[in-house]
Amino acid sequence: MIYLDYSATTPVNYDVLESYIRSTRDFSGNPNSIHSLGVKSKALVHSAIKQISDTFNVLESEITFTSGATMSNNLALIGTSLANMRMGNHIIVSKLEHPSIYEICKYLESIGFEISYVDNKEDGLIDFEDLKKKMRPDTILVSICAVNSETGIRQPLKMIRQVIKKENNQTFFHSDMTQALGKVPVNFHDVDLASVSAHKIYGPKGIGLLYKNSRVPLTPLLYGSGHTNTLNPGTPPVPLIVAFAKAIRLATTDLDKRENFIKRLNDKVVEDLKKYDGVLINHSNICIPHILNISLMDMKAETFLHALEEHEVYVSTNTACASGEISTSVMAMYNDLKRASSTLRISFSHLTTTDEINKFLLYFKMVYEKLSFMKKNEE
Ligand code: PMP
Numbered sequence: 001m002i003y004l005d006y007s008a009t010t011p012v013n014y015d016v017l018e019s020y021i022r023s024t025r026d027f028s029g030n031p032n033s034i035h036s037l038g039v040k041s042k043a044l045v046h047s048a049i050k051q052i053s054d055t056f057n058v059l060e061s062e063i064t065f066t067s068g069a070t071m072s073n074n075l076a077l078i079g080t081s082l083a084n085m086r087m088g089n090h091i092i093v094s095k096l097e098h099p100s101i102y103e104i105c106k107y108l109e110s111i112g113f114e115i116s117y118v119d120n121k122e123d124g125l126i127d128f129e130d131l132k133k134k135m136r137p138d139t140i141l142v143s144i145c146a147v148n149s150e151t152g153i154r155q156p157l158k159m160i161r162q163v164i165k166k167e168n169n170q171t172f173f174h175s176d177m178t179q180a181l182g183k184v185p186v187n188f189h190d191v192d193l194a195s196v197s198a199h200k201i202y203g204p205k206g207i208g209l210l211y212k213n214s215r216v217p218l219t220p221l222l223y224g225s226g227h228t229n230t231l232n233p234g235t236p237p238v239p240l241i242v243a244f245a246k247a248i249r250l251a252t253t254d255l256d257k258r259e260n261f262i263k264r265l266n267d268k269v270v271e272d273l274k275k276y277d278g279v280l281i282n283h284s285n286i287c288i289p290h291i292l293n294i295s296l297m298d299m300k301a302e303t304f305l306h307a308l309e310e311h312e313v314y315v316s317t318n319t320a321c322a323s324g325e326i327s328t329s330v331m332a333m334y335n336d337l338k339r340a341s342s343t344l345r346i347s348f349s350h351l352t353t354t355d356e357i358n359k360f361l362l363y364f365k366m367v368y369e370k371l372s373f374m375k376k377n378e379e
Pocket of ligand 1: 007008067068069070071098100145147148149176177178179196197198199208
């Protein structure tokens with residue numbers, strides 16, 4: 001098998017899985033119980049939270065565990081909007097967000113919020129002038145993805161924050177950092193709220209977190225008991241939390257070394273794919289190397305994906321969460337419907353080997369030639 005879909009999800013790291021198993025076995029008490037088994041579990045959860053908050057240099061109380069980045073995004077956008085509606089009803093998002101953000105925006109519009117979409121340059125960089133123009137006294141929230149999931153475009157969050165705060169110091173800044181964590185350095189202090197997910201960083205599925213600076217008022221979306229996780233009440237999933245803490249620790253080390261290696265793999269693939277007339281590389285100098293997006297100008301990406309799958313090669317058509325639709329991100333970059341209609345995302349990991357890349361390029365050639373031949377015969 002050649003797995004090149006690491007941005008959709010990652011295989012769980014063995015040590016992470018072991019800590020999940022060990023904490024499931026040895027910490028069966030409910031952290032909300034006051035007896036010794038509960039206290040033991042609660043202490044374990046606290047040490048995991050402390051480890052995470054130390055890694056990001058934030059307060060323990062600023063971390064809320066969620067079920068994943070989709071829930072973190074919901075909590076961030078809806079919770080902040082509801083809590084600040086007396087200040088205004090205007091929200092700005094980019095055209096390079098994950099589909100979950102657009103679905104949340106649709107809901108917010110349906111309950112009376114107004115959404116503006118900030119433009120970006122052709123390389124994907126947020127257009128700062130347009131952002132300035134769109135900022136208003138009633139803008140309560142700006143949400144901009146740290147790394148776009150389809151193309152790997154990375155935004156300079158610190159600079160964006162400066163623009164936002166200069167225009168309106170009351171506006172909160174959220175970033176979906178799901179595709180950034182574990183790939184490039186992330187700094188929660190660049191933003192007021194941040195979403196991340198464990199299964200993108202070799203952690204278990206079913207847990208993510210929302211960082212929320214203590215200054216940000218946020219209306220909870222869920223109500224219940226338990227004091228560990230006030231914005232997501234109920235019994236804390238001890239093994240998931242412990243495993244997530246471990247995954248974060250492992251994913252935030254050796255970033256440079258991993259990135260350099262992945263860049264070499266990416267360069268090799270780009271160099272090879274350039275030779276196909278019908279392939280366009282959707283790439284700019286602000287894309288991280290872990291994600292490579294291409295357009296197949298004469299073929300359906302879905303057909304290509306399934307043909308690769310016959311050789312046990314796994315990639316994505318745009319994001320796994322929006323398969324079958326046009327790529328909003330490629331559209332936002334090039335404003336070219338044909339180019340955005342048939343895109344493939346190839347995503348690499350430090351686990352990817354040069355041998356896998358060589359085989360991938362071979363299978364790509366076979367599939368490309370076969371589908372081109374079939375297409376010519378149909379015409
Ligand atoms: N945001 C981004 C940028 C993503 O790539 C994803 C996963 N495709 C999500 C949010 C949703 O994450 P989760 O699966 O943890 O809900």
